[in-house]
Amino acid sequence: MSKVKLNDTVQVHYTGKLANGEVFDSSEGREPLEFTIGEGSLIPGFEKGVIGMALNEKKTINIPCDEAYGKSMSEMIHTVERAMLPQEIVPEVGMQLVAEGPEGEKQVVIISAVTSTTVSIDYNHPLAGKDLIFEVEVINIS
DSSP: OOBOOTTOEEEEEEEEEETTSOEEEEOTTSOOEEEETTSOOSOHHHHHHHTTOBTTOEEEEEEOGGGTTOOOOGGGEEEEEGGGSOTTOOOOTTOEEEEEOTTSOEEEEEEEEEOSSEEEEEOSOTTTTOOEEEEEEEEEEO
């Protein structure tokens, strides 16, 4: 029976959870996720966890934050004057915004603190610092 190896293109169905059981992403009701092992398009722990799986095999993959989105870094949190935000935005802790980089790239950022004059914006990936759990089923190997 064929098992997933480096350079294989695979399709998987998955459900991603945090340690507390909260689901943060799933392919349920959608097309399976397709990727090529070794291209680096997914977090390293996910690819590593799928290697060696067989067609139709189901598996739970536990990924420490170092093999997912890394640790949350304090230097990625920037405090700006509240007046720098568009007037229509009423900032709240936990609110997600889309920031645009110098080359036009877009990034989701999270407001981590609000005062009467400043707003702290966290540029870390929303899952940085978190260990992840994936329930994975291999649908196709080619």
